[in-house]
Amino acid sequence: MYVGCDIGTGYTKGVLIDQDGKILSSCIIPTNADPRTASKTIIEELLKNSNISQDQIKGWGSTGWGRTYLPVEHEELSLINCIAKGINFLSPSCRTVIDVGAQHSMVILLDEKGQVLEFRQNDRCAAGSGRFIEVISEALRVPLEKVSSLVLNAKEKVNVTSQCAVFAESEVIAHVNDGKPVDAILAGIIDSLARSLAAIAKRLSVIDEVFASGGMAKNSALVKEISRYLGKELHTAQPDPQLVGAIGAALFVKEKS
């Protein structure tokens, strides 16, 4: 059995797989800027949920921002490679991945064997990342998990011009003071994020089929908007888009052993 961990800036994800790549157990918890504690908890949870002991694990793969913190002997892997590996295993027809995490967004092109052909990423600025929505939903006092359904039911869209998350926050507060409805403001925010993500993707030649991964792929309003800007169907990685990197990490160590 093998464990893959993806220790991100937002969430820490872990999967336990068997020799055939079947997922025996998975776990997602907030990192809370504390990758040591989060990765320790993830290991405990994975083992507890599947009723196995630590010595039964043949290999540990770690990826993401906090990958060095995994408190067992592990293989450190690049997130881009792990996402490519994971998506190719889950959906072999995938040739383009759009991955949006808390503090990064990336677009990866794959060949038919799942090898990385090319990629673009933004990890410098919150404008194209999940934090952008987090900052705005906090300012609007809307729980993050409610954003998608509010946007999907919104009747109008308020144009948000600031790219910077900090300035967009002020802009959004000004819109609230002007009496603009919260769902319309959120629709504008999702639109702005989708547009910048689609712009990154369009700098590469997007190949079908296109899949969304990362925590933000759970926001179906965002996936729908990106799809509209791309003019292509955007599938959400299954069974859980947030686990793709962790699955890839586990598959790498399985192959190595």
Place this chain on the structure above:
Amino acid sequence: MIFAGCDVGSLTAKALLMDEKENIIAYEIMNVLPNPVKSAEEIMSRTLKKAELRLEDIDYCISTGYGREKIPFANNNISEISCHGRGAHWVNPAIRTIIDIGGQDLKAIRVDSKGELVDFVMNDKCAAGTGRFLEGIAKTLNVSLSELGPLALKGKNPISIISTCTIFTQFDVMHLIVEGADKADIAAGVAKAMAQRMHKLVRKVGIKKEVAITGGVAKNQGVVKYLQEIIKSEIYQFKDIDPQIMGALGAALFAKEEYMRKR
């Protein structure tokens, strides 16, 4: 005669009154209200009250700052870049370079020996290096904005801050706190990062002595210290007058000038 300058920024509103001999009668600074017109009216009424004057007593008023076009009682408006340059140069005529750090923007301004604008660069697209940046960091460190400067001066080993983005830096700071880093060293690292960012901007207009720093962030002694180290030169610091008032001061000086010219 009474001349007024009114500067409504993104975070604070400022107003200043002076007489025809360019004596400053009164000035006030406050946090903005949601509406720029209301902010302007409130800050002007506070300043007038302090000077025991009424709005009708003002002979000419110029507004500046991001809400400058909407101020009902202003006779005219002038860009904050010209106003900051003019105000700083009036206080110390040796000043040629002004670094102004506002709530939501960062500017480097060059003026000539008469205080007139020669060149400027500005960043108002990204919060990195602005007052909002420091505000976010102060919040994450759980200290007030005014405590951040003294805290930074206490830090002996500034921790290198890698992210540029305000939001990402806040996360880095959270992580550093979890890892047990000294808050003073974090504050020092943030001040240093901020100074490096300002240096990159001011280089574009050329650093000509004297260099002055205006705007709210000028009050952060940590940032000033590291900026002096990086540019290898003393920075002129406003002592008897608040560095945040330069825009309103410049606007009042322009008000006097325009009034005299029109007469």
